[in-house]
Amino acid sequence: MSIPSKLPQVGTTIFTVMSKMAQDFGAINLSQGFPGFGSDPVLLELVAKYTLEGFNQYAPMSGIPHLREIMVEKTERCYGVKVDSETEVTIVSGATEAIFSAVTSIIKPGDEVIVLEPAYDSYEPSILLSGGIPIHIPLKLPDFSVDWDRVRSAVNYKTKLIMVNSPHNPTGYLWTQEDLNQLAALISDRDIFVVSDEVYEHITFDGRPHLSLLTHPVLREKTFVCGSYGKTFHVTGWKIGFCIAPEALTKEFRKIHQFVTFSTVTPLQHALADYLKTPEHYEQIPAFYQKKRDLFVDGLKESGLSFTPAEGSFFQMASYAHLSDMSDRELAERMTKELKVACIPVSAFYHDHKDDKLIRFCFAKEESELQEALGRLTNLASLF
Ligand SMILES: Cc1ncc(COP(=O)(O)O)c(C=O)c1O
Structure with missing residues (x-):
C-alpha cells in the first residue's frame, strides 16, 4: 500500500546513515551530535x-x-x-x-x-x-x-x-x-x-x-x-x-x-x-568543552584540513576544498571506511545539498577517543 507522503522529500537522515556506517566499519563516531561520556552522577x-x-x-x-x-x-x-x-x-x-x-x-x-x-x-x-x-x-x-x-x-x-x-x-x-x-x-x-x-x-x-x-x-x-x-x-x-x-x-x-x-x-x-x-553545574560547562575544542583543533591542524576554531557548540567544521573536489558525502563515507573516523558532510544541512567541500566533526568525546581520531586523520591525504 502506498499513501501520499506529507514529507516526500524526507528519507533516513544522514546522522542515522553515518552513525550506522561508523558502527558497521568500526569507526570512531564523530558524526552525530551526542556526547561520548556520561553525565554527573549527582x-x-x-x-x-x-x-x-x-x-x-x-x-x-x-x-x-x-x-x-x-x-x-x-x-x-x-x-x-x-x-x-x-x-x-x-x-x-x-x-x-x-x-x-x-x-x-x-x-x-x-x-x-x-x-x-x-x-x-x-x-x-x-x-x-x-x-x-x-x-x-x-x-x-x-x-x-x-x-x-x-x-x-x-x-x-x-x-x-x-x-x-x-x-x-x-x-x-x-x-x-x-x-x-x-x-x-x-x-x-x-x-x-x-x-x-x-x-x-x-x-x-x-x-x-x-x-x-x-x-x-x-x-x-x-x-x-x-x-x-x-x-x-x-x-x-x-x-x-x-x-x-x-x-x-x-x-x-x-x-x-x-x-x-x-x-x-x-x-x-x-x-x-x-x-x-x-549554578556551577551549568557554569562549568564552557571550561569543560573548551579543553576538548582546544585539543581537537590543535590536532586537526596536522590533517591538512582548513578551518576556523568553533566559537561555540560542540562541532568543528573544516574545509577540504583546497585538497580535492570529491563530493563531501563521498569523502565522509571514505573517511569512515578507510580512515575509520566518521563525520557529517555539511551538504546535508542545505535543502539543495549545496556542496562547499565541508565536513563537520563532533568533539563531545573522551580525550582519548579524540586523540585516536586525530591520529587517524593525519592520514587524510591518502584519500585524495
Ligand atoms: C541545533 C540543534 N537544535 C536542536 C537539537 C535537538 O535538541 P533535543 O535533543 O533537545 O531535541 C539539536 C540536536 O542535535 C541541535 O543540534
Whole structure:
C-alpha cells in the first residue's frame, strides 16, 4: 500500500546513515551530535531518587512549578532577564519538540519562514507540515555570518517567522550584538516572530558569552527561545528541554505542546529542578568543552584540513576544498571506511545539498577517543 507522503522529500537522515556506517566499519563516531561520556552522577542519582520515591505519573502540562521557578532564577542569572514561571516558561520533550510546537503555533498555509542555511534538519519539516514555505538564505562564507542584506530583501508581507540558531550547528558561529540589533531592526515594526534555537547556550569558547535573544528588549517580545537540558548536561537521550516566550506566544505554544506530548517525563523534571539550584553545574560547562575544542583543533591542524576554531557548540567544521573536489558525502563515507573516523558532510544541512567541500566533526568525546581520531586523520591525504 502506498499513501501520499506529507514529507516526500524526507528519507533516513544522514546522522542515522553515518552513525550506522561508523558502527558497521568500526569507526570512531564523530558524526552525530551526542556526547561520548556520561553525565554527573549527582544528576543521575537524583533521577533514581525521584523515580523510587514515586514521582512517576503525568507532570503538569507546562512543567512542574519547581523547575519552571528555577528556570526564572537561571535566566536572570545568565541573561539578566526576568521571565514569568507561570506564563512564559514551558518544559517540553526536547528542543526538537519546542521548535516543532513553536513553528506550528505560528505558521499557517502559505506563510513564509526564513531559514538560514546550513540549518539543523528539524526546521524544514516542521515548517512544511504546517503548510509554510521555507525561504532559504545561505550564511556568508567563509565565516558563516548572517547576510543581513539578503535577509532584509527576502522579507515581505508573507514572512511570519525567522529561524535562528546560536551557537550554531554545524558552523560553530556565535551571534554578535550586531546580529541581534540587525534582527531587531528588521522585525520591530512587522508581524514577524522568531524561533531561536539556543540548545548550545552553555557551550561557548574563548570567554565569548552566548547572547540569548532574551537579552534584547525587542527580540524578547517576539521570540520563542528553545533550549535543551539534554545538550547541556550530556544526557541527549532524555529528550527534555524548554521554551521561554512571552505570554501571548506561550499561550499558543502550549495549545500545540499539550497535543504533541501533553507533558514531559516527571522524575527528570524533579531531578533537573534540584540540580539547577547549583549554578556551577551549568557554569562549568564552557571550561569543560573548551579543553576538548582546544585539543581537537590543535590536532586537526596536522590533517591538512582548513578551518576556523568553533566559537561555540560542540562541532568543528573544516574545509577540504583546497585538497580535492570529491563530493563531501563521498569523502565522509571514505573517511569512515578507510580512515575509520566518521563525520557529517555539511551538504546535508542545505535543502539543495549545496556542496562547499565541508565536513563537520563532533568533539563531545573522551580525550582519548579524540586523540585516536586525530591520529587517524593525519592520514587524510591518502584519500585524495
Ligand atoms: C541545533 C540543534 N537544535 C536542536 C537539537 C535537538 O535538541 P533535543 O535533543 O533537545 O531535541 C539539536 C540536536 O542535535 C541541535 O543540534
